[in-house]
Amino acid sequence: MTSAGHNFERGRLLLQMMERIRAFEEQACLAAERDKLVLGAIHPSIGQEAVAAGIMHNLTREDILLSTHRGHGHTLAKGADSLAMMRELLGREGGCCGGKGGSMHIADFSVGMLGANGVVAANITIAAGAAHAIRLKGDKRIVVDIFGDGAVNRGPFLEGLNWAAVFKLPILFVCEDNQYSATTRTSSMTAGEGAGARAVALGMRSTTVDGNDVEAVADSMAGITARLRAGGPPEFLHAITYRRTGHTSFDPAVYRPKGEPEIEEKKNDPIARQQAVLIAAGMTEADMRSLHADAQAEMVEVLKKAAATAFPDNSTAFMDVQDIGSPALEAF
C-alpha cells in the first residue's frame, strides 16, 4: 500500500466486510433464538470478523479456502451469496448446499470455498491435498486453511503441516485463536509455546498477528500471499482474537471469568477499532453509519427471504450420496 488514498479505500472495504459478517451472524442468531428457524447448532464468530475480512481481502475467487464449523464469516468474505448462506442455515431450498449441510458444512465451490467442517482439524489434511492437486496440475492458485486454536491438539495438525512442508505446497495455515476450545480455555489444555511454535518446529515460517486489527491481518496476508504466489513454501499465521459468544449461539458461556467478554468488547471489538482508524483517516460519521445500516438492511432482508423459502423436496434426501449403488435407485 503506497498511498494514503489507496490504504483508505482498502480500510473501508475491510470495515464494510466486517459489518456484513456481523450483521449476517446477528440475524442468524435471531433466527435461531428469537424465531426458532435455525434448528441445529450455529457457531457464531462475533468478535472475530477481522480475521475473515483481512485474510479474504488478499485472495482471488480462484484461490481455495477451507474453514471450520465457525465459518460463516470466512465464507461470506470469500464471496459466497448471503441469501444462499442464510437459506442453508435455515435448511431451505436454494441453500448453498441444498439444505443438506447447514451451518457446520457450509460450502460454495463456485467461489473456491471447499467447505466448513464439523470435525475439528479435519480440514487441515484435506486443504494440504487441495494444494497438492494445484502443484500436480501446475496451477498458480493458493490455498488457505483456517482452523481454531483447539485444532492444534489433534493429530491432523501435525500430519497436515508436515505434509505441506515436505511437499513444499502453496498453502497458508491460519490458526484463528479465539482462546476457547469449545467450552474450555485452550491455554489450559495446550503444552509448549503454542500454535506458531509448533509450526516453526516443522520448519515453517510463522507470523503472529493481532486478529482484532483488520489492517494488521490484511498487511500480514499481503506479504504471505505474495511469497506463496512467487512459489514460496507453506506458511503459518497465528491470528489472536476473542470469541464473544458461547461455543454455540445457545451456550451462555458461564465458564468464562466474569466480565471477560465485556472487557474484550470494549477494548478489542474489531469493527469499533477499524471505525476509529478510518475516522482518524478522514471517514465521515455519515459514511461510517451508512456502512453499518447497509449491512444491517442486507441481512434483515436476507433472513426475511430465507424464512419465506420452501424446505427442500423430500426426494433430495436420497440424492448425491453416490452414483454406484445409489439409495435413490436401490430398494433397501
Place this chain on the structure above:
Amino acid sequence: MPSLSYKDAGLEAVRHSMQSDPDVWCVGEDLGRGGVFGQYKGLREEFGEARISDAPISEAAIMGAAFGAAMMGTRPIVEMRFSDFALCATDELVNQIAKARFMFGGQSRAPMVIRKPMGLWRSSAAQHSQSLESWYAHIPGLVVACPGTPQDNYSMLKAAIACDDPVVYLEHKGIWELEGEVDFSETYEFGAARTRCAGTDVTIVSWSNTANIAVDAAKALADTGISAEVIDLRSLWPWDKAAVLKSVEKTGHLVVAHESVAVGGFGAEIVATVAEKGGHFLKGPVRRLGAPRSLVSYAPNLEDMLRVTSKMIATAAQETLEKAD
C-alpha cells in the same frame, strides 16, 4: 491372454489407467520402491515421483490429502499398506470422503480408490490380518470391492479408478501370487456377481479369497454327487441381489461363507435379504460361515482356528441338503 498373478493384474490395471488418464496418481508409504508388496513395481520409473508419490507414515494425511486432491479434480489411488492401518484414517474416510458430496449438496465429488490389502496372511497376527469389509458396506457414500481372482483384480481395479465415487478396494493379501489368465478387454460393472461354478443343488455365496475356497468346496461336493453353484459377489456395495435370489430360486438351498467375523458380517445381510425376498424359495436351513468372533493369532495353528476351509463349506452344504429331507 497373459497369465498374471493377482498382484501383477492389479499393477497392470494401475499402469493402463495411468497411461490413459493423466489425472490418475498414486500416493502411499513406500510406493517409490514399488509398494510394500511390490504392487507398484516399476511404476515410479514409468510415471515419475509426482504421480507415484511416497508419503510419510501419516495415514490420516494420506487419506485426507488424497481427498482434497480428488475434490480439486485429480483421481488419486490411495495405498493404505494394510487395511488395519487404514483405521488411523477413519475420520477422513467415513466422516469426510463418504459424506462430502452429500453434505455439500452435490458440489463435490471424491473420485478416488482406497486400496486396503486385507485378510489372513502368513502369521501376521491381530493387527495385520483383519477383514473389515462389512464395516465399509455399512457406510453410505462408499462403494466396496473385494476381488478374488487375477482377472477381477484387473477389471475391478480399472473400473474403480474410472468410478466417480470413492471405492474401498480390498485386495486379499493371501493371494498376491495367485496366477490366472487375464483378459485386458474384459470390463466390470459394480454390483455384478460372477458365477464361478454353475450348479443346481445348493447356492454358495462368497467373495474375496473365500470365493476361491468355495470353488474348491464345489469340486469336492461334485465328487459326492452334489451340484453346487458358487456366486462370487465381487462387490459388497452394491451387491448382486438378483443373482443370489435367482440362484436360490433354482437350488432352494443357501450357504454364505466369508473370512471375516460371522457376527455382524455381510453374510448376515445376504441371509436376511434372502429371507425377506426369497424365503419361499428355501427348501432347507440356511448356513452362514465366518470366523468366530475372536482375534487372529500369530502361531500358525491358532491362526488356522479362524479359517473358513473348503471342508467346512462342503460340510455346511451337505447339512443344508440333509436337513431338508
